[in-house]
Amino acid sequence: MAVSSRPQRKARDAYHHGNLREALIAQAVQTIRKHGVEGLTLRGAGADLRVSRTALYRHFPDKHALLAAVATEGFRSFRAALLAAWESAGRGREGFAAMGMAYVRFAVINPSHYRVMFGGFLDSAGTESELSVAGAEAFQVLLDAIAEQQAQGLIRAEDPLPLAQYIWAAVHGIAMLVIDGRLQGAQTGEELARFAMARIRTGIDPGA
């Protein structure tokens, strides 16, 4: 009985030692995916990980910190998805459109996670925090893509920051409206993103 109650050697130590923080984040991501942010409770997370209700206070000061870690993790895979779309579509005009569509696709595939990243649950104030850095690095992918196109004469030469902010806002807005189910027309979110990127392209061409 003593043996059968231990599924793996040192399972107990494995749970409680070192990787509880990571296990907590992974568990939270899964719970949020299945039941939304409001479905995440510290007590439930502790129970899922066979750990005391208060164990996670050793790794996070409070629930907000856990959510911030979840959002940070989200921004990192988000950045990877944007970069992959940009590169695998050959950069340039096509890659840029692909990146816009990948943006919306990420949000549609991970709606709850995306909401944690952008839903205003976090302070997002501490400019030094890991979260802010991860968010800025995702934004940087867009900024770099614009600068590269400007260098190639594909986008008119001007301050890339407001350009990037405008485009970010457009795809972010599409993502949010789609997630909220507020786009009633026939189009999917990705189709609308394609449409938007085409219109944006017309508005930022060098000749325009």
Added chain:
Amino acid sequence: MAVSSRPQRKARDAYHHGNLREALIAQAVQTIRKHGVEGLTLRGAGADLRVSRTALYRHFPDKHALLAAVATEGFRSFRAALLAAWESAGRGREGFAAMGMAYVRFAVINPSHYRVMFGGFLDSAGTESELSVAGAEAFQVLLDAIAEQQAQGLIRAEDPLPLAQYIWAAVHGIAMLVIDGRLQGAQTGEELARFAMARIRTGIDPGA
């Protein structure tokens, strides 16, 4: 003492009779403005209105319904603000840009209220609900403005729905990013909205 404890004639009846629903919504709007959505509790709202904790269940099935009523009220004044900007700026190209800026201004002035309207707290599923109607009516202002400009040859003739959705998403995205404090550059939200409307204009001109 009996008299001094009654600030107004029939104050008690006034509180509890007929207008409790409206008083509850107004109180919730104020609380949300001051302390955010998470600061709104039914118990606190009841206490503020000198009413029992459970009194409001006579007027709303649950807390979600109260928030939906708050959002509905928000969409109505939102619609009025958009329409006022469109009309007082002389419609056409100028009015359209003014409407975009008014959109972001509303969100900046009423961030918490705006978040309730778009934050995903509500189901927004029931297409028949008052909330959906109020939201659709606000969207309709944008749709009408586009159609009017198309009739005047100011916007290329094509299906106005994706056009409206794209523009809605752009200003919505700006509003959300500004509210979340995620736009670090020098520009204010309204300035970015002006920039965006100019770029959007270039992309939807008949000649483009």
Added chain:
DNA sequence: ACCTGAACACCGTTCAAGT
């Protein structure tokens, strides 16, 4: 009809105590 008080089933968080 509308309102009330007590109670239920949850939360996040703290804290003294264990190993």
Added chain:
DNA sequence: ACCTGAACACCGTTCAAGT
């Protein structure tokens, strides 16, 4: 160091009872 159990101060919601 890391974890635990009990306790505290909150929630939303229900329900029998009052007028």
